[in-house]
Every structure is written in structure tokens, then in C-alpha cells.
Amino acid sequence: MIIKTLGNQSVEIKFEELYVKPFYKTNGAYYCLCSNLGNKEIKIAEYSNKKLAKTMKCIIHLHRFLEKPIEILNEHDVEKWLEGTERLLRAVKAQ
Secondary structure: OEEEEEOEEEEEOOOOOOOOEEEEEEEEEEEEEEEOOOOEEEEEEEOOOOHHHHHHHHHHHHHOOOOOEEOOOOOHHHHHHHHHHHHHHHHHOOO
């Protein structure tokens, strides 16, 4: 599948090779969606917490069979998607 990164690069990867990896700075950690391309690790996206990175991986999983490139969402858009999904699940449980 082809993924279009936030930097407007197109990268062809296999979903099975997509993983979330923590990176550490002096002021905390951030989490990246990574893949191995030709035996070289590439960062596809970067998020401030693990839940957002895993959510973006889930979004990619849901769209992996599309013919067109999958666009990576920025952190704010992933938060809104996650919020909407949680609201939908609460509404379904309430019925």
C-alpha cells in the first residue's frame, strides 16, 4: 500500500511491517509510526502519545485495501477521529 506522509512523500509499505516505536528526548517521549524499507527504518508519522500513534495505525488498517494513497493525519485530526469514534461507541451502548 502507498502512504502519503505529512511531508508529502509517498512511501510504499506492507501493513505487516508497520509498527509504533517510542523515541526519547530530554523533556519526554514521542511515538512514531515506522516501517522498514530496504532494511532501513523510516519514520512515517510522529505523535505525542502512544494512543494517537496506535489510532493512526488502526486508521491505516481500515483503509489498507484502497487503491489510492492513504494520507497520514496530523495529531489534531487523529484526536478528533478518536473523539468521534468514542462518542459513537457511547451512543451505540446507550441504545
